Amino acid sequence: MAKVYKTLITAADRFVPSKLRPLWEHEAGPKTIFFWAPAFKWSLVIAGLGDLNRPVENLSIPQSVSLAATGIIWSRYSLVIIPKNYSLFAVNVFVALTSLYQIGRAVRHQQSAKTSGGK
Template identity: 35%
Template sequence: MSSKIPSTAAQSLSQKLFNKENLKYVLTSHFWGPVSNFGIPVAAMIDLRNKPADTISGPMTGALIVYSAVFMKYSLAVIPKNYLLFGCHIVNEVAQLGQAFRYINYNYLEENNSKQESK
């Protein structure tokens, strides 16, 4: 009797996950667009820790901040609302704002030894 419980639970979970509506959603651009777009925020989060502050592009970081803000609004304006795209751009917005803080801190606020040595 107890051996049937896991298989019944597995079948129930399988039926919930692999139903017609979920499979139809996975085959749309509403799913694959944000999934493929997640490369940008993942790279930005990795760069927050690994990329030296002197290599950050201020204009590109600013453009990505505006881009994510626009697409956050767009993701909630379409019907049906695309919460996966919204989440992708929230993560990117946070990462890009972190990069912008590092850029501003390095270029305008911090006294850099390398800048003083070159004078």
């Protein structure tokens, strides 16, 4: 698999414009896992944004707490590793924010259910 990836990168290398060359050659650029891991992690953010319309009674607080915790932890980690990975930082901030928002929705729902004597 590494040979296939290396062949693709070498082939694409010829087509990278000079203005994008610094990004392409960066220590955390598209030639490394430091670029692709955060790129694919955006799918978690997209799923979290899709869940904003989910009925509040169907939210999982433990799942949201774990996503928020990992978002916060990895946000910090992305700024202390070398090279600093700002794309990893950005995606994890968004994972944490969407999860914290969902936690807030779920907690508010539980509190209103307790005060109204409902579920």
